[in-house]
Amino acid sequence: MANNSEPSLDDLSLFLAVCRSGGFRAAAKLLGLSPSHVSETIARIEAQLGVPLFSRTTRSVMPTEAGKKLADRIAPLLAQTRAALYDATSAHQEVRGRLKLNVTGAVMVDILPPLIDRLLTKHPGVRVEVMVDDRLVDITLADCDAGIRYREHLAQDMIAVPIGPPFQHLAVAAAPSYLRSRGIPRHPWDLLKHDCVRLRFSSGALTQWTFEREGERLNIDPSSRLIVGVDAAAAAIDLACRGHGLICAFGNWLDPYIQSGQLEPVLSEWWHRFEGPLLYFPSRLMPAPLRAFIDLVSEDRTRS
Template sequence: MSNSLDDLGVFVAVVRAGGFRSAARGLGLSPATVSETIARLEARLDTRLLTRTTRSVTPTEAGRELAARIAPLLAEAEDALAAVQSRRGTLHGRLVLNVPGAVMVDILPPLIEAFMALHPEVEVEIMVDDRMVDAVAAQCDAGIRYGEALAQDMIAVPLGPRRQQAALAAAPSYLARAGVPAHPRDLLGHDCLRGRFSSGAPIPWEFERDGEAITLDVPARLTIGTNGAAAMIGHAISGMGLCMAFRNWLEPHFASGALVPVLADWWPAFEGPYLYFHGRRPPPPLRAFVDFLRAEGRDGA
């Protein structure tokens, strides 16, 4: 029976990873061992579970049904084992988070390091994804999002700064060459460096002041996906044009003089990120992480 459960665990890992090599890396096994395990499981069930091509591995209809039914059971078994181990005084288990790239720059990394220092036996996996996917459906314990509408059975816990701002910036060399915009609509005649969501939609430039809100579809001289935000800021520093990004990303460059704030009285503010998860029976590592975040937030950060 234990071997069967191990084989099922390998199968679920392959489905989640979308391939043998990625699953093998996550499991600490060789790709050959993973492939042999899947072959053994398919032979035992007399059913093909995965369709293999040179480029991808996808579950068959039977494989999708098996993964959907067995993954929650395996997760519950892992949670039960972690809970028993944790009663001995040391927290064990695994925490899987689905997060946008924005929180990986300077918000989440120090929190994760401090949490893992408190709980050295906990393993953490961070899936960085800028698509608005359901973290639970993606087989994660919790997700981190900005301003996402949540289902009634979800709990949201603030993480990091309660308020953030989007900021507009340019290099002194660009402003000396192109002039300093006096109003957001002046940006329509400037070189702009824009981001694009993973969905393919360009990120709009939004401004607000004294109750007036303006959303602009500025012309993009250069467009970069959200995962390339650091490169976009680098291009702005080199003088290619104006960029709009999280203020906390740009502050070090303002301090150094590499970038100059532009239209600062028009910068919009928004709520900081939240950790969200199902309220029913969170696994021990997630409960501990939520308690850690709430303790961190007592000082009103």
């Protein structure tokens, strides 16, 4: 090191905020500080360590190799420190503090909102922030306490517990008016001849239309007359109800519309069944709000 002093925990947290946000001004806005204070703090840390942590240009601020390595090492340590402090202040007291989740949009329709409602009602001292992102995100670097993903998109080296239904399925449906005018598909390949309402992830990829029956599995890529981002899935379902084509989505999303008669199920014998979502987090040492949320999730699964 360049001198005997070491960066404080507050300074290191600010350093991680710059890494996450990609710039001094963005970090300053996130933390409610002035850009000059952020810049001066980073300069002080670099002087204390004796190495540059960021490459600065007029257009961007990027971590150096030393900066990336430092962020990777200290992010989980600071998260554990924050968890220990939360536990110390919450022991024998009301559960208080922030719960920040990074989740896929698939759980925001009917799985996560009721759980958050119950958490906030049971623990008035808890604040909840939900980041909806269908990309695989490093929840530690994103300053999140936990994430929710499906197993195939689950980050490695994480503790995971089921949340919501143990199993779900993809369903296909269309408005009765559409099926009367265009006919009912009898096989997944028939979908290639139909108008379809497709959903697109924030990554840019279209959601898969997967079918299975008696050991046979098919991935169909039908033409899309209409494409809607998954964040606006409710609008896509509404347009399908208005007769603009077949839609493939989570069965629990489409069930209310099927039950009301706005949509009719199609190819139900081919619907793909898969494991439900998982709540994941990096350590068993966790902040009190996350522990309270996990307890609530466990209670919910025990009742069901």
